[in-house]
Amino acid sequence: MEAVFREDRSRLLALLAARFGDLDLAEETASEAIEAALRRWPVDGVPDKPLAWLLTTARRKAIDRIRRDRAYAERLAMLHVESDRAAAAVPDDPGFDDIPDERLRLFFTCCHPALSPEARTALTLRCLAGLTTPEVARAFLVPTATMAQRVVRAKRKIRSARVPFRVPGPEELPARLPSVLRVVYLVFTEGYAASSGPGLLRPDLAEEAIRLARILHRLLPEEREVAGLLALLLLTDARRAARVDAAGGQVLLEDQDRTLWDADLIAEGQRLLVPALTGPGVGPYAVQAAIAALHDEATAIETTDWPQIVALYDVLLRLEPSPLVALNRAVAVAMRDGPEAGLDLLDALADAGELCGFHLLPAARADLLRRLGRTAEAAVAYRAALDLAGNESERATLARRLAELPDR
Structure with a gap:
């Protein structure tokens, strides 16, 4: 049931x-x-x-x-x-067999231009993907009460503006597409690393996002960012089997058994990546897919092409500047230039305060401080990450890392 x-x-x-x-x-x-x-x-x-x-x-x-x-x-x-x-x-x-098209109608309805960009994504995540309001709030890094009000206002707007429940015509699709792509991306993000609950993964959400991305790609085969998004989801989801152990615990990238990665998904993602990156005006999803492809091609964390990954993050920051992209770039810089270089970038992000309340920032700082032998500071950072993490699997990983610190 x-x-x-x-x-x-x-x-x-x-x-x-x-x-x-x-x-x-x-x-x-x-x-x-x-x-x-x-x-x-x-x-x-x-x-x-x-x-x-x-x-x-x-x-x-x-x-x-x-x-x-x-x-x-x-x-x-x-x-x-x-x-x-x-x-x-x-x-x-x-x-x-055409029920997915009904869901596509609702996606485009929830992403109607009459709604604000934030409301479009929030409403679609809430109604189509079945995320709870706290889960949607976490995806936006806002309080739950704020998100609840946003969803209510969005539904009221759809009713008062008589927004039609239909898939837009071909002439409307390009303008309406970015909001839908963002929704699919955020649905996958919640499935890839659940914001709360006992398990790290929510495969149902990840598979739903991939299925919807496939539908969009069939509808818009010439749209390069649709291909880029689908490539990104496939190249990332290919690592799913190696991301948890037999007990459901989190396995970090550096410790994953890469033989468990899905070679078929990687090959499909690489094929999609070629048209997504061909020509001028490459989009942010295609760039992220290129980063994922570099990870998938590496035989180990040490053989990963970190200089190329940093260069791609530089491109991504220009296309779509955000604190999360800057956080990921800082981690890549640490792998390329050493933990001290990455820590300087993370400290600057912490000072900016844009990721306040987001556990990945103190968790990344803790790992770099540990690598530098600054165990007392690492312990403080791990505890801060533990206070913010909502997923029990991630909390268990943080607690284990904290317990393993010498002389903490």
């Missing part, structure tokens, strides 16, 4: 949103249908077509809610007028 809900929730929400044109109503009735399934399925068994069962139940609840609420009287009349068109868009039997 958990697997069904995880797989079908976003499909159900997309189908309901397309049918009723109201995201709040879709979310509420989807939740009610899942609650009904939790009561019925343990008794009756999981149906042969779980999504069909959920959709039928949710539709009935939505119609009942509309009939009870006077405020929805006008909307109900509109639904009757549009019933033929809606039936064509959302079949009665959703056991068909």
